[in-house]
Amino acid sequence: MLKEFSIGDLAKLTGVKVPTIRYYEEIGLMTAPPRSEGGQRRYGETARDRLGFIAHARDMGFSIEAIRGLLDLSEHPEKPCSRADAIARDRLDDVRRRIEKLKRLEAELERMLSDHRGGTAGECRIIEVLSDHRRCHGEH
Template sequence: MKIGQLSAATDTNVETIRYYERIGLLPHPARTDAGYRSYDESHRSRLAFVRHSRDLGFTIDEIRSLLDLSDHPDRDCSEADLIASRHLEQVERKIAQLSGLRDELSRIVGRCRGGLAGDCRVIDALADHSHCGHAHQGPVTL
């Protein structure tokens, strides 16, 4: 299997596959005479594992640990459970944070009837009004 076929089989960008190899998430595959990467089923399933983990929002470092456990079936698996449950907590915190944003945003939008920016409620709400019961929480990434 060449990289393009692995890419199609796992729905992963070719550049991403090379990136995962570079950072040590995937092993260096064999090469053809022409220097092309040559993959087999074990590479495919490892990459599928990585993809599924990324889809669930695990970081590269967490995936490294999970892969390590997966490579050593004799180890205790409580670490995997710990990683996953910590991650679940983070996802829940993020949902709570975004729900707060959503509530504040929906209070803001739809209040302008095409007037001038000078008395726009949207602009106004973003200006400095510490009295409006809004708890400062620091920048957020979507």
């Protein structure tokens, strides 16, 4: 016997909020489910699994378009995995760029704090640096 879920149950099972599920239906990541005689959406296990996939991919920071491509591949198991590799590689490259940016930001914040002398707000090194980006040692 196949299980059916209300949208609320589906939200609880996957950790995805009801408005987000409806949004995914609007943009075509999820198909609109059949409705009960009372007009309630009724989702099956396939929808639960698909939403779980989407939620996991979003948690990993994949864009909606990347997820759309990955879902398409998952529906065509005969296709080569190279497209999935490329999508994941793009995401990894983005993560690495962000890490580098965060490292630069960390270094600048550490420098601001190490140069900080205390005193009054009028003498505050942190406020001076934030007031004039040229006082930073580089982009962050």
